[in-house]
Amino acid sequence: MSEEQVAKRPRTDEKGSSGTPMEQDQQEVPGPAGEGPTDRKPARKSVQDLMRPYYGLKFPYNEFCQWLSYGNDTKLPQADSNFFQRREFCFTLDGDIFVRYQSFKVAAEIHALPKLPAKIDIGPVYNVDPQRRKAYTGGASERGFLPVERELVFDIDLTDYDDVRTCGKEGHICAACWPLMAVAVEIIDASLREDFGFEHILWVFSGRRGIHCWVCDERARKLTDEQRSALAAFLSVYKGTEGGIARLALSTVSNSNHPSVERAYRVLSDAWTEHILPQQRLLADEAGWEGVLAYVKDDDVAERLRGRWAREQGRLTAGDISVERWADLESEIDKKEIIFAYAYPRLDVEVSKKMNHLLKAPFCVHPKTGKVCVPMDPSNIWAFDPEQVTTVHDLLETDKDSQDAATAEAAMEAAVGTFRRCFLNGLRAASKAGLVAKARASEGLAW
């Protein structure tokens, strides 16, 4: 992809949304009046050009490092001052060059790097400083350089829903398919908190068409690979699609009606009729209803519905056509299966299974869209609009004193605010309390 194409990307993405700061921004880009917006594009810098100033000026290093220090940046006696330095960062430089095993003493070091990254990934905390790993590997001992802890992470991407989305494929994202992500946040968040007892959970928009989740409780960070796999399997009801039919882990005695599955079903049912079914227009045309009818076990029922819907196609309805037709489906069992097949979170489990899997850091900029990977508030997830997310262009390409610059600045501040309010404040308090408790315990031993 040429640089110009890269530069074009964010522009086309934002076209649909009206009243964004970006649209006003476009009018300020110098260019001959009266010409179409395409003619003015070269004036805009590419996302890649803006990465450097973004990481230099805007990236919230303080909050970022406070998070990843887990209280070890304090003066508490039990604080482990090496902790942060044993964390692996992986930088992606221009041209997809990966630089693994980077580590830093303090945030300022990242800031001062001669080469600023296009993307920062976060890896595990190792037993030793990853930059000095060579001294510990090789030889007879296999135990030299090992990951010792890492957040439990999840990655959900809309591309994995391509067979059930009707609004677009691959990189596409819009208001019609975002509910699939919103419902995923609700379900996974509820299970992590209620079933597993985790509290410090960070949800992040991945910059284009997906979401990331970071579970940061100490207990989650210490999980072994086996335990991570188990947890991911617990959350995976959807097990892939075969021959156009989703494979679901609902069939065995132990799985059906499991309290956790039931809770997910309640969340899904609400979102289904309210958002997903009407917005995806799942029963509005033949292609849509054929996909759904594939799950109806009784051929006679399927045939009857097929006939009726085809006959009535084109008829005007009072309410939403898909919602009305959904009511025609009679069997409760089929309905449950269909809802799970279409809308249950499709986790990329490989990401969650291993301690040393890298995942893109929050507040990175997506190289294609220029959008900042902002944190999301899970308790207010339906209000999140991926199309309105601040871009590097908003932040760096607007006139410094303009209203747009102020709006973008405020959006970034709000994002950092969400990070603090929904996640960091609670985590810092818990980390400190944990260290104090540890100090007490060791004092107790000394006595």
Place this chain on the structure above:
Amino acid sequence: MSAWLERQQARTIKPAADVPAEDVTHQRISLYKDSPSGEVCIEEFERFAIDRLRVLKGIEDAKTKGFKGDQLQGLVIQLAEKHLKCATAEETRWKDAVSHFVLRLAYCRTEDLRRWFLQHECELFRCRFKNEMPTSQVEFMRRHSFAYEALAGEEYQGLKADLVKVPFEQVPDLVASRRVLLRGGAAYVSRHEVASLVVGHFRAGLSHSLALTARRWAASIADEEAERLTPVVLSLSERYLGPDYGDGEKGPQEVVTAAQLPALAKQSFPLCMQNMHSRLHADSHLKHFGRLELGLFLKGIGLPLEEAMKFWRAEFAPKVQGEKFDKEYAYNVRYNYAKEGKRTDYTPYSCKKIISIPVPKNEAFGCPYKTLSPADLAEQLRAMRLPQRSVEEVVAKARAGHFQLACMAEFEGRHSCICDEGINHPNQYYDESRKVLVEQQKPAEPATPAAGAAAVPGATQPKAAIGTPGIKITVAAT
């Protein structure tokens, strides 16, 4: 929630084997905390270990064939009786302990060996534990002072459930299969699932011990025992890991060249590989999983990297050449041979794995007995000139969902011989096919190895292995 639990509870607890509930559990199952003290002669050392390997290998085979639950448990108990039981309980316990510790030594040295050993030892332990009476199980847990909380009165009152509360981390397998109630990080395990809890402890303990043993082995034992134990221990692990059909297993005489592939495909490839091979040839392209499955299979039959590169380049040539091939596909080929990425020496996929990968429509990979419609399958088989009787048998088996049995029936029809132990790996299919063909080409008296045999890859005898997973072949009378 309580409804779910009650249903779980209602699942009957299987009465264990016909044994009195007296307290002998600790004699039959062990956590192997302490190594046995006493003298073992070197012959016994090896013999015991081989017997235990027969059991572990048997477990692996049974699982590959899809044995599960009670069926698997029954089989494992039988295997253990057959190979590990001695005249007295005392001797049995001794043999069990010695064989376990010898194998620990043999299988501690690499990650792969450890994983294999750990997996099958855990299965053996699980089956033995479940085979005990519930009272003995509780006694065993008491004896080994398992830390678990019995539920307090008001906690889950109304559930009347006989539950044990543990941190969820302790029962990963129950969590993975949703066979446990979770609340706030605690797992509520019903009594009939306690085996998982105990196996979890067993696994954690053994995993830790294996790592320690590995260090000790490297640090001291290997040198000290260089003349006496080391050769035995090394050969134990080398011979019995079971065939993963990695290229390391092939001798140099078994090398296959790209030029031989079309003929070999016709003679000895199982249907899955034949299909991918012909699709590749017809389309000059194959999608990711196809490249992976076929590529690793070819590596497994002895196609070296240079030949593989030659093969893929030629097949892709009508569509993709030169730099584009180098950039997009050569990496793949080199990856399969551990020259790229993580540099893992990937082993060819087993039937189980191939069957389990979901196959989208119109893709050539996967198990054809699963993916093809009965009509298409029958047509293909007839095109391969399989006798009509075999075609019918294969299609019937495939339709009933017995994919590997269908493959076995195809093998028998194609080679006119009986295949006793089934097909569980495409490379096993290939190896057995080569063996049969060589056998059938031999003159009546097998005096000297036929000159022609040397030219045919796979002709050499597989490494001698007790309990070899290979197929027992009975050549049909001609």
